Amino acid sequence: MKLFHNAKFWHKGSFSNDVKAILTKQGKIEKLLNHIPEDTQNIQRVDLKNSYVYPGFIDTHTHSFEGGLYSLMIDLREARSIKEVLDMIREGSQNKGKFVFAWNFDENRIEEKRFPTRAELNSVVRDKNLVLRRVDGHSCAINSFACFNLKSAFRTIRCDTDIQRGLENDTIVHWFHNNIDSELILRSYHAASDLAIKGGFTTIHTMVGDANMSIGHYSLLLDHLNDFAVDYVLYPQSFNIEAALEVGAKRIGGCILADGSIGSYTAALFEPYQGLPIRGNLYQTDAYWYDFISRAHQNNLQVAVHCIGDRAINQINTVYMALANSDFRDLRHQLIHCEITDDTLINHIKASQAVPVVQPMFDQLWGGENGFYARALGKERSQIMNRFSAMVTKGITITGSSDWYITDLDIRKELDAAMNHHNPAERLTPAQAIDLYTKNAAWLSHDEALKGQIKEGLYADFTILNYDLAHPVANPLIAAIIKRAEVIHENFPTE
Template identity: 35%
Template sequence: MQLLTNGYFYSLNKNNDIYKAILIDRDKIVDCFFNIPTISDVEQIDLHNKFIFPGFIDAHTHFVETGILSLGADLSLTNTVNDAIQLLKMTKPIDGIIIGYNFDQYNYDEKREFTYKELNSVSKTTPLFILRKDGHSCYLNEIAFNLLKLNPKTVGIITKNNKFCGILRGQANSIASKFFKSQIKNDGKIIAFYKAAELAINKGVTTVHAMLGDAKNDLSDLLLYENIKNELHIKIIPYPQVFDIEKVANLGYNLIGGCLLVDGSFGSHTAALMSSYADSPGNGVLYHSDSFWYNFFMNAEKKHIRVAVHSIGDRAILQILNAIEMAKQKHSKSNLQHIIIHFELTPDYILDKARELDVQLVMQPVFEYIWGGKGKMYEQVLGKERIMQTNRFRSILQRGLLVAGSSDAYVTPIDPLLGIYSAVNHPNPDEKISKLEALRMFTTNAAEVSGDENNLGKIDKEYIANLVVLAENPLATERIDKIKIEQVFINGMGLVLRGV
C-alpha cells in the first residue's frame, strides 16, 4: 500500500473536497484524509505541497494516427511554404512514404496552399503525403497520386485547367488518408501506439478515448490494440471506428464510431452550413443522406449501441439531431445517449434540440485558441456574426448538456491544460466558462461519457488511482497552459515523465 501525503488532492466530487493525503492499495484509492494520518507499514510518498487532480481524460483522439504522424514532418514549425518544402525534403520516409502534418495555410506568410510543382520538388521517386491540420484536405506529389488510382469522378479531386493540382478534399481525401495509413506495417503501428501514449502521459493524460478503425469496415487497428493493451501504461477506451453495427455488436462493444463523418471542416470548406461560407461560394458537404443516418441510428438502437459521429456545421448537426429524434420515436423506451463530436456551429435552436434529445457532446476548446477570435480562420470563413455561435461552452452548460473535453489529436496536440485554458479564455466573452467547469470537461465529464463516472475522473474512495501532480493550482492561476506537470500516477503506479 502507498500513502500519498503532503499535497492538495482536489477530489472533484460533488462537495469539491480537498484532501491532504490518500491511501492507495494496488490500483485503487481506499481512503482519503483531510489531515495527514499516522499509518505504519505503508510506503509513504511526500508530494511537497503540490496540487493533485484526477488524471486527465482526453475524450476524442485519432490515437494511432497521432503516433504515426509524430514520426513525420511537423509543418507547424515552419512559417513559409519554402521552409515547409525544405523540411519535407529532409524528412525520413516511414515505410516508404514521406509524411507531413499540421499544415495550415492560414498560419503561413503566403496564406496559400502548396502548388503541384512544389509538392513534386520534394521527391519524384518517393510518395509524399501531407495532411492538413484539420485532417480534411491532403496534398500529394505525382507518384503518390498515381499510387492511389482514384476514379476520376471521385468527389474532392481538385483540378486546375482539368489537371490534378496536388490537393484532395472530401471523399478523395478520406480515400487517400486510409490508403497511406494502410501502407504502415503493424510494427510501425505498434510504435505509433507507444509514441502516442508517451505524448499523452507527458501531458498528464491517464485515459484516452481512441478511434480504432478505418471508418468503413476494417477493425485491424482495434484488433492490434487488443493484442498489446496490457503493455501500454495508459488506459485506452476504444471506439470501433466502422459503420458495421453487426460486427461491433458481435465483438461485444456497446459504442460505435467516434469520427464517422457527417460533414468536413471549416478550414477545408467542407463543413455543412445552413448558408454560404463568407470567403467562398458553397455551403459545404453532407457526406450521407438523411435516410442513411436515420437507418443507421435505427439499427444502432435495435442493437442498443451508442453512436458517436463527427459533426461540425449547423446543417450537419441538425441532420444528426433529426435522425436521432426519428430513431428514438421508433424506440420510445430507449435511454441511449448518443454522442456528437465537435458540435461547433450551434444557433440557439440547435442547442435546445440537443438538450431535448439528451445527447452528449465532446468538444475541443483549443479550436477557439487556434482559430477563434478577431481576424482568425473562423472569422475569415464564417464571418463576424457566425463566430459568435461557435463552441458555445457557457450556453451548453446553462442548458444542462454534458460536454467533455478533448484534443482531436492529431488535429491539435494532446494537452488538457491548454484545453482548459482555452475554454476559460474563449474569445467570445459570453461563452467563457469557469476554471472548475473547464477542469471537469477533462475529468468527471469525460468519465461520464464513457460510463466510467464511478471509477474514473475523481479522487475518492474506490476510484482508480489515476492522478496528475501539478506544480501550480490551475484554479488559482491565469496561465493554466504553462503549469508544469510534476508526476503522473496510472493505476497507482508513478511514472517517469520523458521529454518528447
C-alpha cells in the same frame, strides 16, 4: 498500500482542506484522509512536493493512430530550403522501414517556393518508398521507387508529374496507410500513448478505422490494450455495425461525417456562408442516418457522429431525439464538435440527452471577432459557436477533447481555452472546465464508477500540476502522472 501526501487534492469541485492525504490499495483509492498519519509502517509514502492533484484527465476524442504515426515520421515544418528538406529526409529515412513519410511540407516557407523534383527525392531515398505530403494533405510528391510500386498496384497512377494531386494524392496516401505493418501500427499507438501521458492524460478516447466500411486495426489494438501506458477507449470509426458487434465494441462512429468543415466551406448551415451563395453539404440523407443510428441503438451501441454546422447537428440530433422518445436507452450518444448552435438547437439537444463532445482549442485557434470563423460565417453567427457555458448552464453534459492530431494533446492548453473563450459569455469556470475532462468524460464511456473523481473506490489515477487552475502561473507544468497508484511520469519543478 501507498500514502500520497504533501499536496492539495481536488475533491467535490474544489481544493478542499478536508483531504490531506490519500491512501491507496491495489491501484484504487482506499481512503481519503483528513490528516496525515505519522506512523505508517508497511505503507509506502509518496511526497507530492506541494503540488495540485486532479483526477486523471481524459480526452474524449482523438485520432491517436495518425498523431502517433506522424510523430514517428519526418516533420518538415521547420525546413526553409530544398537542401534542408532533402537533408531532413536523408537523415530521417535511416531508421524507417520500407516506407518513409515526410509531412508538413509547405512550399511557401521554402526559399525556392517549389516542391522538390523527383530526381532530388531519388538522390536521398533510392530503395524505399518515399511520400512527401503537403501541409494541407491535398497534394504530395513521391520518389521513383514509390512510383514504380504504385503503378504496378494501381492503373490510375501515372506518375508523369512531380506533384500528385486530387485522386492520385488520395490513392497514394491510402496506399501508404494500408501498407503499414502491425509492428509500426503498434509503435504508433505507443508513441501516441507516451505523448498523451506527457500531455497530462491518463485516458484518451481514440478513433480506429477509416470511416468508410472498415474498422481498421481495431482487433490488433484490442489484443494489446494492456501494453499501453495510457488507457485507450476505442471507437470503431465506421458505418459497419456488424463488424463493430463482432469485435465486441460498445460504441460505433467518431468522425463519421454528417457534414464537412468550416475551413473547406462544407460544414452544413441553415443560412449561407458570409458573402457566398452556399450552405455547405449534408453528406447523407435523413433516412440514411435514421436507419444507421437506430440499428446501432437497437444493438445497444453508443453512436458518435461528426457534425459541425447547425444543419448537420440538427439532422443527427433529430434522430437521437426520436429514439429517446420511442425507445430510451442510456447509451449517451455523441455529437462530435457540435460547433454552431442557437438557443433553439440547444433546447433540442437538452431534450434528446445527446452529449456534445467539444474542442475548446477550436475557439482558441479560429474564434474571436477577427478570427477565421467570423470571416467565414459573419460576426453575428460566430457568437453562437462553441457554446460551452450556454450548454452547461442548460444542464447538458458536455465533454472536452483535442481532436488530436488536429490540435495539440495538452491538457493545460485545453483547460485554458475552455476558461478563456473569445466570447466572455461562453467561458467556463475552472471547476466546470475540469468536469469536462474528468467526471463528465468518465461518464461518457460509462466508466463513472471507476474514474473521473478523487473518491474512495475509484482508480488512483491522478494528473498532478504545479498550479491551481484558478490561479495561472508563468510556467505551468504537468508535474507528475499517477496511474493505478503508480508514478508513471515525473517532472516536478526543480527548486
